[in-house]
Amino acid sequence: xxIENRRxxxxxxxxxxxxxxxGGVRTALYNYLFARQNGGDLIFRIEDTDSNRFVEGAxxxxxxxxxxxxxxxxxxxxxxxxxxxxxxxxxxDIYKKYVKVLLDSGKAYMAFDTxxxxxxxxxxIDNFQYDASTRMQMRNSLSMTAEEVQALIDAGHQxxxxxxxxxxEKVVVNDLIRxxxxxxxxxxxxxxxxxxxxxLPTYHLANIVDDHLMEVSHVIxxxxxxxSAPLHVLLYxxxxxxxxxxxxxxxxxxxxxxxxxxxxxxxxxxxxxxxxPLEWHDPKSGAVSSGFRESDYLPExxxxxxxxxxxxxxxxxxxxxxxxxxxxxxxxxxSKAGARFDxxxxxxxxxxxxxxxxxxxxxEIFMPVVKSHSIEVAPELLEKIVSLMKGRVNFVHELWDASxxxxxAPESYDEKTAKKRWKEDSAQKMGELADLLESLxxxxxxxxxxxxxxxxxxxxxxxxxxxxxxxxxxxxEGKGPQMFDxxxxxxxxxxxxxxRRAIEVLG
RNA sequence: GGCGCUUUCGUCUAGUGGCUAGGACACAUGCCUCUCACGCAUGGAACACGGGUUCGAUUCCCGUAGGCGCUACCA
Numbered sequence: 001x002x003i004e005n006r007r008x009x010x011x012x013x014x015x016x017x018x019x020x021x022x023g024g025v026r027t028a029l030y031n032y033l034f035a036r037q038n039g040g041d042l043i044f045r046i047e048d049t050d051s052n053r054f055v056e057g058a059x060x061x062x063x064x065x066x067x068x069x070x071x072x073x074x075x076x077x078x079x080x081x082x083x084x085x086x087x088x089x090x091x092x093d094i095y096k097k098y099v100k101v102l103l104d105s106g107k108a109y110m111a112f113d114t115x116x117x118x119x120x121x122x123x124x125i126d127n128f129q130y131d132a133s134t135r136m137q138m139r140n141s142l143s144m145t146a147e148e149v150q151a152l153i154d155a156g157h158q159x160x161x162x163x164x165x166x167x168x169e170k171v172v173v174n175d176l177i178r179x180x181x182x183x184x185x186x187x188x189x190x191x192x193x194x195x196x197x198x199x200l201p202t203y204h205l206a207n208i209v210d211d212h213l214m215e216v217s218h219v220i221x222x223x224x225x226x227x228s229a230p231l232h233v234l235l236y237x238x239x240x241x242x243x244x245x246x247x248x249x250x251x252x253x254x255x256x257x258x259x260x261x262x263x264x265x266x267x268x269x270x271x272x273x274x275x276x277p278l279e280w281h282d283p284k285s286g287a288v289s290s291g292f293r294e295s296d297y298l299p300e301x302x303x304x305x306x307x308x309x310x311x312x313x314x315x316x317x318x319x320x321x322x323x324x325x326x327x328x329x330x331x332x333x334x335s336k337a338g339a340r341f342d343x344x345x346x347x348x349x350x351x352x353x354x355x356x357x358x359x360x361x362x363x364e365i366f367m368p369v370v371k372s373h374s375i376e377v378a379p380e381l382l383e384k385i386v387s388l389m390k391g392r393v394n395f396v397h398e399l400w401d402a403s404x405x406x407x408x409a410p411e412s413y414d415e416k417t418a419k420k421r422w423k424e425d426s427a428q429k430m431g432e433l434a435d436l437l438e439s440l441x442x443x444x445x446x447x448x449x450x451x452x453x454x455x456x457x458x459x460x461x462x463x464x465x466x467x468x469x470x471x472x473x474x475x476x477e478g479k480g481p482q483m484f485d486x487x488x489x490x491x492x493x494x495x496x497x498x499x500r501r502a503i504e505v506l507g
Numbered sequence: 508g509g510c511g512c513u514u515u516c517g518u519c520u521a522g523u524g525g526c527u528a529g530g531a532c533a534c535a536u537g538c539c540u541c542u543c544a545c546g547c548a549u550g551g552a553a554c555a556c557g558g559g560u561u562c563g564a565u566u567c568c569c570g571u572a573g574g575c576g577c578u579a580c581c582a
Contacts, residue, residue, distance in 0.1 A: 192580050227577040316530045337513050345532045391545040467541030479543035
C-alpha cells in the first residue's frame with residue numbers, strides 16, 4: 001500500500017502536564033480539519049511517559065476543552081478504538097518489545113552513565129554530545145564487554161537505552177509545509193529511547209512505535225519538533241518501517257503579540273486575554289489562569305480566529321464555520337513563519353459571532369448575567385433588548401453595562417451630559433412631554449414616535465433638545481438606542497416615573 | 508556557540524518574472540443621527556539588506572542581517 005492511497009489517520013497527542021496551550025489547540029484543530037476533509041480518523045493519545053511531570057486533572061481538562069470547542073475525536077483515550085491502549089503509560093510491554101528489537105539488531109545500546117556522570121562530562125567538555133565521537137569513552141554496552149554489562153544489570157544498576165546514530169549520513173525529511181529538509185546525521189546525538197528506572201520510553205521511541213502501530217498517516221505537529229524529525233526518520237528506518245512512515249507537516253509557532261519570543265501565559269495576563277481554552281486551577285500552586293470560555297469568547301470565534309492564524313484559504317473570506325474550514329483547509333497553504341497572536345482581531349471575530357448568532361441564542365447566554373444582578377426579566381423582553389444592543393458589544397457580558405438602564409432606573413445623572421443636555425427650560429418641556437405621554441392610550445413605539453414628533457413640530461421645539469433631555473432622564477447618560485426603543489420597552493409607568501424624577505432632581 | 512526553519516503594510520495575510528502589490532484587524536477622517544455605539548465610505552501604511560540570473564525582479568539563486576526553534580534519562 002502506498003502512502004498516497006492509505007487511510008488518513010492523524011493524532012493529537014498531548015502530555016498531561018497542565019492546561020492546553022492555545023498553540024496546541026491550533027495544532028489539534030488543523031489535525032481535525034485535515035482528518036474530516038479526508039474522511040479519516042483523529043486519534044487522541046496521551047503521552048505520559050514522563051511520570052515526574054504528570055499533573056492531576058490535565059487529561060480531563062484537555063478533553064473538556066475540545067468538547068467546548070467542538071473538536072471531535074474518533075478514537076483514543078475516552079473514545080475507544082481498536083489500536084489501544086491510547087495512554088502511553090499503559091503500553092510499557094509494547095515499548096519493551098520494540099526496544100529489544102533495536103537492541104538485538106545492534107541499532108541501540110545500553111548506557112550506564114549516571115546523570116551525575118553526564119553532568120560532569122558536560123562540565124569538562126564544551127558542547128559535549130553523546131554520539132559516535134564520544135560513546136566509546138562512556139560506560140555502555142558498546143565500550144564494555146558483555147560480561148561487564150551483565151554484571152551491572154545483575155547488580156541492579158539502572159540504565160538507559162540509546163539509539164546508535166551512524167554519523168556522516170544525509171537524512172532527508174520531506175515536509176508537507178516546508179519541502180525537503182536535509183541534515184547531517186553527525187550532528188545528531190545518541191538519543192535516550194528508554195529508561196530502565198521507570199520502564200518507560202522517551203517521547204521519541206514511544207512516538208514512532210505508536211504512530212506505526214496506530215497506522216498514523218500524517219504527523220501534523222508544531223515546529224519545535226522539526227529538529228528531531230531526522231531522528232524520527234532514522235528510527236523508522238531502523239525498525240524497517242520506512243515504507244509506511246507518516247508524512248510530516250511542521251506548523252509554525254504562535255508568537256507574542258509584541259516583542260520577541262513565543263506566546264506565553266504572561267503575555268495574556270499583561271495584555272488582558274486568555275491563552276488557555278478553559279480556566280485552569282493549578283492543583284499544586286492553586287493559581288488560576290483565565291480561559292477563553294470563562295472570558296466570554298464564543299467557541300466559534302476562537303476556532304475561526306485560530307484557523308486563520310498561520311493558514312489562509314487564499315480568498316478574501318474570513319468568517320467561516322467549521323464546515324467551511326473543513327472544506328477549504330489545505331496543509332500546503334500553511335504559512336512557514338511564526339504568527340503573532342493578534343488578540344484584537346480575535347475580539348473582532350467575537351464581535352462578528354455575537355452579531356451572527358440569533359437574538360435568542362445571545363439572550364440565553366445573557367440571561368444568567370442579568371440574573372446575577374438580581375433582575376428578573378421575561379425571555380421575550382430580553383431578546384428584544386438583545387436585538388437592540390448586541391451590535392454595540394464585543395462580548396455578551398458587555399451587554400450588561402450597555403443595557404442595564406432597561407432594568408434599573410438612573411439614580412444619578414452624568415454630570416457632563418446634564419450640563420450639556422439639561423437646559424433651563426428642560427424641566428418645563430419634560431413636564432409637557434410627560435403629560436403628553438401619559439395621555440397616550442397606545443404606548444407602542446410607533447404611536448409614541450408619531451405623537452411626540454407632532455408635538456415637537458407644533459411647539460416649534462428642537463428635536464435634539466427634547467430627545468437628549470428625555471434620554472438623560474431615562475438613561476442617566478447620553479447613550480443608548482433610539483429613545484422610543486427605550487421608553488417603549490420599559491413601559492409607560494416606568495417612563496413617566498423616570499421623567500418626573502429627573503424633573504425633580506435636575507430642576 | 509552549533510544545527511535547522513523563517514522574512515510582503517503596526518498585526519494576520521493574498522499574490523505575480525512585467526500589477527496603481529489585494530483583503531482583514533488596528534488607526535484616522537467623513538457619512539448616517541435624538542445621544543453613544545453599530546454600520547457604511549474614504550485614507551495613510553509593506554515586498555529586510557547586498558549581490559547575481561534576466562530585457563525586466565517583490566517573485567529565481569547566493570550571501571548578510573533580523574526573527575523563531577532545537578541543542579535533557581521533557582514533551
